Amino acid sequence: MLIAVVPDEAGVGGPRGALPGGPGPSHPPPADGAGSPAGPGPAGPDRSAPIGPAGAAWLRPLDDAGQPLGPARWSPDLAAAVREAPEARLLWASTAECYPRLLRAGVRVARCHDLELTEALLLGHAGRWGQPKALAAGWARLTGAPVPPDPPPRAATPPGDGQGTLFEASWPPPAAGGFDPMSALVEVYRDQQARLAAAGRDAPAVPDAGRRLRLLVAAESAGAVIAAEMGHDGLPWRVDVHRDLLIDLLGEPSPVGGPPRRLAELAARINEAFGDQRLHPESPAEVLRAFAREGIRLPSTRAWVLRGVDHPAVPLLLEFKELYRIWTAHGWSWCQQWVREGRFRPEYVPGGVVSGRWATRGGGALQIPKVVRRAVQADPGWTFVVADAGQLEPRILAAVSSDARMARAAGAGDMYAALATEAFGGDRARAKVALLGAMYGQTGGQAAPALAALRGSYPTALSYVEDAARVGETGGLVRSWLGRTCPPPSVGANAWGDPDAADPEGPRGEAPPDGPVSGAAARARGRFTRNFVIQATAAEWALALLALLRGSLSGSAAELVFFQHDEVVVHCPVADAPMVVAAVQAACERTRRLLFGDTPVRFPLDVSVVDCYAEAK
DNA sequence: AGTTTCATATGG
DNA sequence: CTCGCCATATGAAACT
Numbered sequence: 001m002l003i004a005v006v007p008d009e010a011g012v013g014g015p016r017g018a019l020p021g022g023p024g025p026s027h028p029p030p031a032d033g034a035g036s037p038a039g040p041g042p043a044g045p046d047r048s049a050p051i052g053p054a055g056a057a058w059l060r061p062l063d064d065a066g067q068p069l070g071p072a073r074w075s076p077d078l079a080a081a082v083r084e085a086p087e088a089r090l091l092w093a094s095t096a097e098c099y100p101r102l103l104r105a106g107v108r109v110a111r112c113h114d115l116e117l118t119e120a121l122l123l124g125h126a127g128r129w130g131q132p133k134a135l136a137a138g139w140a141r142l143t144g145a146p147v148p149p150d151p152p153p154r155a156a157t158p159p160g161d162g163q164g165t166l167f168e169a170s171w172p173p174p175a176a177g178g179f180d181p182m183s184a185l186v187e188v189y190r191d192q193q194a195r196l197a198a199a200g201r202d203a204p205a206v207p208d209a210g211r212r213l214r215l216l217v218a219a220e221s222a223g224a225v226i227a228a229e230m231g232h233d234g235l236p237w238r239v240d241v242h243r244d245l246l247i248d249l250l251g252e253p254s255p256v257g258g259p260p261r262r263l264a265e266l267a268a269r270i271n272e273a274f275g276d277q278r279l280h281p282e283s284p285a286e287v288l289r290a291f292a293r294e295g296i297r298l299p300s301t302r303a304w305v306l307r308g309v310d311h312p313a314v315p316l317l318l319e320f321k322e323l324y325r326i327w328t329a330h331g332w333s334w335c336q337q338w339v340r341e342g343r344f345r346p347e348y349v350p351g352g353v354v355s356g357r358w359a360t361r362g363g364g365a366l367q368i369p370k371v372v373r374r375a376v377q378a379d380p381g382w383t384f385v386v387a388d389a390g391q392l393e394p395r396i397l398a399a400v401s402s403d404a405r406m407a408r409a410a411g412a413g414d415m416y417a418a419l420a421t422e423a424f425g426g427d428r429a430r431a432k433v434a435l436l437g438a439m440y441g442q443t444g445g446q447a448a449p450a451l452a453a454l455r456g457s458y459p460t461a462l463s464y465v466e467d468a469a470r471v472g473e474t475g476g477l478v479r480s481w482l483g484r485t486c487p488p489p490s491v492g493a494n495a496w497g498d499p500d501a502a503d504p505e506g507p508r509g510e511a512p513p514d515g516p517v518s519g520a521a522a523r524a525r526g527r528f529t530r531n532f533v534i535q536a537t538a539a540e541w542a543l544a545l546l547a548l549l550r551g552s553l554s555g556s557a558a559e560l561v562f563f564q565h566d567e568v569v570v571h572c573p574v575a576d577a578p579m580v581v582a583a584v585q586a587a588c589e590r591t592r593r594l595l596f597g598d599t600p601v602r603f604p605l606d607v608s609v610v611d612c613y614a615e616a617k
Numbered sequence: 618a619g620t621t622t623c624a625t626a627t628g629g
Numbered sequence: 630c631t632c633g634c635c636a637t638a639t640g641a642a643a644c645t
Contacts, residue, residue: 283641284624302625325626328639353636357629364638367627392629393634440633447633523632531634535629539635565629565635 002064002113004091004189006181007078007098008056052077053105058182062091066190072182079105089113091189093135093181095224096349103232110554114221115188117351121217122195124485127477139184142191156362158337159345199483209483215594216482219540220351222547226560227348227358234343235365235376235561236571242335242375249371250327263327266320273313281320329364330372338363344376348563355532356484356539357565366564376562376613382573385558385580386616388606389542389566389588391415394435396538399601400481401464405457410601423457424450438465439534441527465530472529473522480536481595489525541603542566544594548587553580562613569613577609 057078061069075081079102082090089111092098102109119133131137132150140147196217200210246253251261259267270281274290281287284301291298291311298305303321306314338344344363352359360366368376378384391414398410405422412418420431430446434454437447438461455462468478472486479485546563549570553560558572558580572580588605608616 280641285642300624321626325639329627329637355635357635359636361637364627366629367637369627437633442633444632520631527632527634535635538629567629 001069001085001088002062002066002091003081003085003088004060004062004072004182004185005078005098006058006092006185007101008058008074049076052079054079054082054101054107057081060182060186062186062189066091066186066193068186078102079107082107082109086110091115091185093185095221095228099225099228100232103228108229108554109225111218112221112225113189113217114224115185115192117220117224118192118217119188120351121213121220121484122192122199124487125199125213125479125483126195127485127488129485129487135181135184135188136179138188138191139179142184142187153361156347158362159340203483206483212481213483215544216480216484216540219482219543219547220356222550223350223358223543226546226550226563227350230560230563231345231347233559233561233571234345235569236379236382237339237342237344238375238377239335239339239342241377242339242372243332245372245374246326246331250323250331253332259324260327263320263323266316266323270313270316270320273311273316281317282324287317326369326372329367330369334363342379353539354487355536356480356543357535358563365562370614373614374612378571378611382571383577384561384610384613384616385570385572385577385584386608386610386613387568387570387584387588388617389545390604390606392538392541392566392603393439393534395601395603396481396534396541397435397439397461397465399596399599400533400537401461402599403458403460403464406461407600412602413604423453438462439531441465441469441523441530465533468533469526469530472532473526475525476529478529478533480533480540482537482540484536484540486529486532486536538566541591541595542568545584545587545591548590548594549584552583552587556580569616581607581609 052075055078056074056076058072058074059078059081060072063069082088082102087110090098090109091113092115094116095112095114099109099112115135115138116133119138123129123131123133132147134148134150137147137150139145196213197210199213203209206212246260250263251265253260254264258264267279267281271277271279274294277290279286279290287301288298290313291309294311296309296311298309301317303318306317338346344365346363346365347361348365349359349361352361358366376384394415395410398406398415406419409415409418409422414428416428416432416435419435420426420428424431424434430450430453433446434450436442437451438454443451451462471478472489475489477485477488542563542565546560546568549568550560553570556572556576556579558570558576560568561571562569568584570580570584584607585605588603592599592601592603606617610616
């Protein structure tokens with residue numbers, strides 16, 4: 001059972017936290033195509049009812065195909081309506097827009113269908129990557145109306161001391177030209193179901209293509225739900241530990257906002273080492289000039305460049321860089337901005353990366369430096385279960401390429417070691433270089449001879465990535481295992497890949513002499529598509545794991561609090577930890593079968609139970 | 618003064 | 630001849 005949901009902005013909106021004092025202006029009732037009451041009537045708004053904590057909404061029951069099972073009705077209390085149907089799958093335009101208000105009201109959903117994320121997947125699959133994916137755009141495509149562009153993404157909203165002056169994003173978009181969100185939602189959903197079925201039929205070369213794509217859609221929606229919940233719950237963050245850590249590393253903060261004590265001292269010593277100038281160590285240009293004055297010419301001030309330089313300032317500069325980074329990116333002001341009530345609450349953006357990985361908006365949640373993770377401590381009586389998928393991408397390669405020999409090696413706990421034994425004379429480091437080189441398209445350095453060895457023993461796996469590279473180089477598209485499609489070569493320049501080949505000279509006489517795409521650009525594109533088939537499949541593996549894990553934890557106190565590409569963190573009562581460990585292992589095994597059936601490839605999880613995130617692994 | 622790009626760091 | 634993938638975030642430098 002599916003319930004289509006259109007939040008009614010009369011119930012929410014306005015300054016955050018300010019609940020409505022009264023009904024206020026609202027959308028007209030949806031002029032619902034299948035014959036529900038259009039005016040006041042049994043299902044019409046009863047404006048005298050008190051508005052619930054998640055606001056009011058239009059709701060309409062559907063079957064899984066999208067066939068309405070009854071009229072749309074207006075409810076003053078979305079939260080209560082969702083509570084009454086705890087097993088239902090919700091259909092809404094955007095989880096990111098609709099779910100947070102429910103979470104703030106203390107309500108969780110079982111499952112959902114995120115129309116916009118699905119639309120993006122289907123558009124990409126149809127070679128229309130980048131076309132507007134919003135509900136209004138989908139509706140316009142369906143009705144032949146001009147397609148409106150998507151609204152610009154919201155800016156990051158630091159929860160820390162933002163003082164709640166921000167307004168809810170306006171959603172749905174202002175009704176224009178008879179746009180009725182509920183009809184649009186239902187009709188676009190039904191159209192999506194049809195397109196999903198067609199996409200499966202149209203890919204006879206891919207066994208199971210339809211099932212896979214439906215799986216991807218489900219995983220993407222589940223990911224959106226989890227991302228909203230994780231952003232809502234937040235990662236336990238001990239501000240006191242963080243501050244102690246900062247003082248330990250950086251020294252006392254400067255009262256006037258300047259660099260902390262140890263950083264200032266280092267800057268002074270660096271100046272001394274260069275013979276007392278007014279040097280700012282944080283300025284690459286100045287550091288370069290300072291070295292040049294001493295006869296040392298450097299291509300850059302990157303850490304690995306400096307490490308090869310014999311000069312007394314070098315160790316000081318390296319230390320300065322490391323600490324300066326922490327001060328500016330994860331120092332006192334970061335803490336004040338992003339941590340509130342003992343939780344770090346970043347905004348996760350599912351599908352924010354073309355490969356299907358999540359991105360984040362604000363707070364840099366996916367780049368928390370290892371040293372700073374000491375501040376991530378479980379609540380008293382609680383603990384963390386941290387699960388990390390080791391060597392995920394090479395194992396994905398083994399699984400998707402169906403290279404039987406490599407798959408056998410990927411059944412081992414240490415795949416690189418197994419590979420080394422079979423084909424690299426026991427040299428594990430060389431096996432690793434070869435495999436990474438194959439997945440990233442590296443051809444120089446030590447990779448070239450190692451790659452040849454890999455080709456000799458695992459030709460099937462090698463040709464899988466090389467085929468993907470060739471498709472990319474020649475301007476084609478590749479797909480992940482479940483069917484996520486890579487963007488076309490022209491993204492950015494040439495909006496949605498409208499075949500622009502009719503213009504071989506290029507836009508303004510700057511055409512490269514050797515063809516429509518220069519050699520270097522084509523090869524870069526090849527490296528991208530080569531990596532895409534692996535990285536995107538790894539992302540959907542992780543998404544499926546997350547979704548299955550959420551399912552098995554629902555009903556317990558455990559909560560998912562962090563997810564970073566191939567690593568998941570669960571916060572749970574100490575007594576529940578064994579259950580959570582078992583659940584994550586079981587989810588891992590189910591994920592393997594769900595995606596790859598009876599492959600011999602294993603996906604070992606490194607699971608640790610720790611009170612502090614920094615202690616994991 | 619405001620905006621964009623570069624350089625450099627972090628993460629996977 | 631060259632050639633490693635995907636990101637976010639910061640401050641400095643360059644640009645409008």
